[in-house]
Amino acid sequence: MAYKLSAEEEKEAKEFATRFFGGxxxxxxxxxxxxxxxxxxxxxxQFPFTRPEQHLPFxxxxxxxxxxxxxxxxxxxxxxxxxxLLERVDxxxxxxxxxxxxxxxxxxxxxxxxxxxxxxxxxxxxxVPTPVAAPIGQVRTEQLLAGRVIKL
Amino acid sequence: xxxxxQKETEEFFIRLAGALTGGLEDAGLEGYQKSTxxxxxxxxxxxxxxxxxxxxxxxxxxxxxxxxGYLMExxxxxxxDMKAMEFGKNLEMFGEGDVIYALNxxxxxxLCLLMEPQIFAPAIKVVSVPTDMSRxxxxxxxxxx
Numbered sequence: 001m002a003y004k005l006s007a008e009e010e011k012e013a014k015e016f017a018t019r020f021f022g023g024x025x026x027x028x029x030x031x032x033x034x035x036x037x038x039x040x041x042x043x044x045x046q047f048p049f050t051r052p053e054q055h056l057p058f059x060x061x062x063x064x065x066x067x068x069x070x071x072x073x074x075x076x077x078x079x080x081x082x083x084x085l086l087e088r089v090d091x092x093x094x095x096x097x098x099x100x101x102x103x104x105x106x107x108x109x110x111x112x113x114x115x116x117x118x119x120x121x122x123x124x125x126x127x128v129p130t131p132v133a134a135p136i137g138q139v140r141t142e143q144l145l146a147g148r149v150i151k152l
Numbered sequence: 153x154x155x156x157x158q159k160e161t162e163e164f165f166i167r168l169a170g171a172l173t174g175g176l177e178d179a180g181l182e183g184y185q186k187s188t189x190x191x192x193x194x195x196x197x198x199x200x201x202x203x204x205x206x207x208x209x210x211x212x213x214x215x216x217x218x219x220x221g222y223l224m225e226x227x228x229x230x231x232x233d234m235k236a237m238e239f240g241k242n243l244e245m246f247g248e249g250d251v252i253y254a255l256n257x258x259x260x261x262x263l264c265l266l267m268e269p270q271i272f273a274p275a276i277k278v279v280s281v282p283t284d285m286s287r288x289x290x291x292x293x294x295x296x297x
Binding site: 016019023026027028031109 | 164167168171172174175176178179182183186187188189248249251252253255256257259260263264267268
């Protein structure tokens, strides 16, 4: 027997999916930025692959967080309409726009739920000191991990 | 009239707290790995095509609060216990935030591994100590990044 979702559960599931895909969009943006950094060495040490301060994450990661915040705020702005710009619009169109804005806000919320901890993690890990280099065979250092050995 | 209620704002912050918990778990594990250079469990891969075990653990830790919260809420709803229902709902939202972060982090890591495995998961194969019969530079290609 198939389990049928109640109207409230269906609404919650849709909201969860919207937030989740908002987070996925941010993860994809981060991946694209990293892919670009890897495949375009000439772009390294140039904006957005620079840091605002040496202890902070790359601008590219901060921008990803900023995009999510902008999406959420845009959705919130249309939904709340503080400047009453939607007053003159047709009621039906207005309702559709508010529904879209609600979705956009939740999408942006999902992006924030991904990018805020991602930025926190990146900052913490970036500031963790690495062990001092030791001879091969004693400690595997960053330098060692940066090499790749392919058995031919 | 405010369209976004106080309740929705509170719900967002509960989800954000859940997501930040996931982020801090991840940071703790990765920070420990970075400071020690450890490459044994949980900082290894079960398969070169899947993310590191520490990332999978962070993903796995996100699921229990979500499921327990949902079950608790359902149980309390049947019993009519409003206080337990509220707690279950909050726990579910906390887990939801953690799931949104952790699963997307795994998606990101998986994409990195599939697209650029040589960069994002450098194979940890230490060249054996050369003896008279073998030379590390023969039969190997060493690429320094």
